[in-house]
Amino acid sequence: MSWLLSTHEEVVSYLRQMEWVNIDEQLKVELLTGGVSNMVWKITTPSKRWVLKQALPKLKVQEEWYSDVDRIFREQLVMRFLQDLIPSDTVPGIIHHDLERHILIMNCAPESTIPWKNQLMEGIFDQSVASNVGRLLKMIHKQSLSMNENQIAQLKDLRFSKQLRIDPFYHYIGQKYAELKNMVQVLVKDLTEVQFCLVHGDFTPKNILVDQDHSLILLDYEVAHWGNPVFDLVSCIAHLLLKGWALEKRTEAVRTVLALLDEYGEQISEKFPCHLGLFLLSRLDGKSPVSYLQDDKLIKEIRMTALNILRGSRKVPLDQFFHEVMGGDSTL
DSSP states (O other): OTTOOOSHHHHHHHHHHTTSSOTTOOOEEEEEOSOSSEEEEEEEOSSOEEEEEEEOSBOSSSSOOBOOTTHHHHHHHHHHHHHTTSOGGGSOOEEEEETTTTEEEEEOOOTTOEEHHHHHHTTOOOHHHHHHHHHHHHHHHHHGGGSOHHHHHTTOOOHHHIIIIIIIIIIHHHHHOGGGHHHHHHHHHHHHHOOOEEEOSOOSGGGEEEOTTSOEEEOOOTTOEEEOTHHHHHHHHHHHHHHHHHTTOHHHHHHHHHHHHHHHOSOOOTTHHHHHHHHHHHHHHSSSOOSSOOOHHHHHHHHHHHHHHHHOOOOOOHHHHHHHHHTTOTTO
16 A cells, blocks of 8 residues: 555655645654554644644554545545534644545644543543533534535435444444344434434544643544434543543543533433443444453443443433443443
8 A cells, every 4th residue: 555654754755745845844753643543643844733644444453444545535524614613723724635645634733732531531520621522512513503405415425434433333232242233223223314413423532632721622523424413422421431430530420421411401312321331332342442441340340331221221310320320320
């Protein structure tokens, strides 16, 4: 795959070949790690700070996991749409794109920002940040309803969502847990047939940068689509709960979740608990399990909690639901 930029030298050569930097311009190139679906490079010159992102056809995980690289076009498309829907400084500005090589270059976030995931992993469950996150998600979902028919039509292809979310998170778990096969089918149908608004598709703490004033920058739009908003809520909340378990910050995690939901303020799907249960299982037993859960006893507890959610039918208020989830209540 000669088109893939895999070394610092290749990145520098490419930028100069495209004449996006001067031949004599001093460049610092740094590989950014943490993601599994792209090669991501930070480019620094005396006058520029960019991020170069190139889509990979095979994800960097142990399991076989592939996705069409033209998802990079979807990413830049959604970023352009969102520039008109939410505060422009929330979305990185696009500098260049090369659809032939599946490359997107955007402004680099300020050095003062950190991923919300890093803050959480330090044990800081800041409810004011969670409120801002809930407000941002509400804005994306609600403001997208003003998009025109042509814009919406460009987002209705669910190919990338199926390749990067539904197949590895839902169908894969359905194959591992025979008892969940019918439930998985119901939940997949809910995601693919309820098409209501713009869905980010990877709305998780690792993709949310937080500045010192708690303002936010949202990253990674490659699986964004027109679909069911429940997926964004489940994605974010599941990660908050998992970190609460991992760090023994269960009460703090619940308070953070409730702060997010309070600011989001929209009606939540009645299928939310089942989606949450399945998403939790996928981050334990799916194609890309979270790396920070290592204690076998804790993993077993979370797995049983997720299964109990999926088996349960009792309806309780959300605050009670989350407290019971984090307490390992078997009556869910």
